[in-house]
Structures are given as structure tokens and as C-alpha cells.
Amino acid sequence: MAGRSRSGDRDDGVTISFGAKFARSDQFKTVFREGMALVEAAATYLDGDGRKEARKLRPPHSLAYATESMRLTTRLMQLASWLLIRRAVSEGELTPEQAVEEQRKIKLPVAGDQPARDLAVLPPRLRELIEQSVKLQERVIRLDQMLDGRELPPDADRPLETQLSRLRQAFGREAE
Secondary structure (H helix, E strand, O other), X not given: OOEEOOOOOEEOOOXXXXXXXXXXXXXXXXXXXXXXXXXXXXXXXXXXXXXXXXXXXXXXXXXXXXXXXXXXXXXXXXXXXXXXXXXXXXXXXXXXXXXHHHHOOOOOOOOOOOOOOOHHHOOHHHHHHHHHHHHHHHHHHHHHHHHOOOOOOOOOOOXXXXXXXXXXXXXXHHHO
16 A cells, blocks of 8 residues: 655655656746746847847947847747746656756856846846846756756855855965
8 A cells, every 4th residue: 555755645656756846836837937928028128129229329338238138138048948848848748858858958057157247338128137037047047956956056156255265275365
């Protein structure tokens, strides 16, 4: 006779994938909707008001706009791909093995990968979209690591401390 696990689910010897269960959860559906809405909002902005705002910028601000809008688009496409793959697995359109193969094509950056330029020179709406995309990226990276059973490094949320630590290692205590 099969027993019950602590969660109340039947314990019949069948392992339930946390990733598959999560992809069917309300939490995932919320992240999915937010991610897809952000992709749509960015596309609408970049194809409309963003183009008008970009034409008004002078170099080097126009270069910063082009660079950051491209980084935004790339970031959002990677995130949308991750979300779509996870959803496809939960809906039975992909096997977990196929999903692993597809996810190898996605390049989620390491935690702390932020826009490099001074964003203050960019139009407010673009800055807002960049900020929202970075926050979504951080959530997806955490979810990806959690779903794959990986732990976040202890200094993942402290990039400055990480850099200072590297300087100390390279140059000794005098780098403080």
C-alpha cells in the first residue's frame, strides 16, 4: 500500500519533478505573463515612441540608446525563450530531455550582469524597460538555478563585495 508524503501527495515510488510541478504553478504563470507582457511593451516602445526619442538624441547618447536597446531586446528574447521552453514542458509539448537540449541554446547571464553605460542619458521609458528586464532576468536566473538544483553563490547578491574580494586576492590587503 502506498503511503503519503509530507505534502499529502501519494507516495507511490514515482518521483515528481519539481520543475514540472513549478511550471504548472500559479507562480510560474504569473512570471510567464509578466515576462511576455514586458516583451510586448518593449517591442511597442522600440517600434514607436522609442524610435522618435532615439532620433532626437545626439552622439554619444544615440550610440548608448542603440547599444542598450539591443541589449534589452537580446535579454528579453533569451528570457522569453526560457519561459516558453518551461511552459512547453508543462503542457507536454516538449519532454524534459528536449527542454534541456533547447535550453543549452539560451544564454542566461550570470547574476549581476547589468547595463554598463550611464543610463541617465537615455529616455525615461527605455530606462524603465531596462530596469524591469533586469529584475525579470534576476528572477529567471534564480528560478533556473533552483529548478536545476543549483545553489546561488553566497556572494551573488553582493557584486561589489565580490569585486573587492578579487582585488584583495590580487593585490593583497592594500587594495582595501
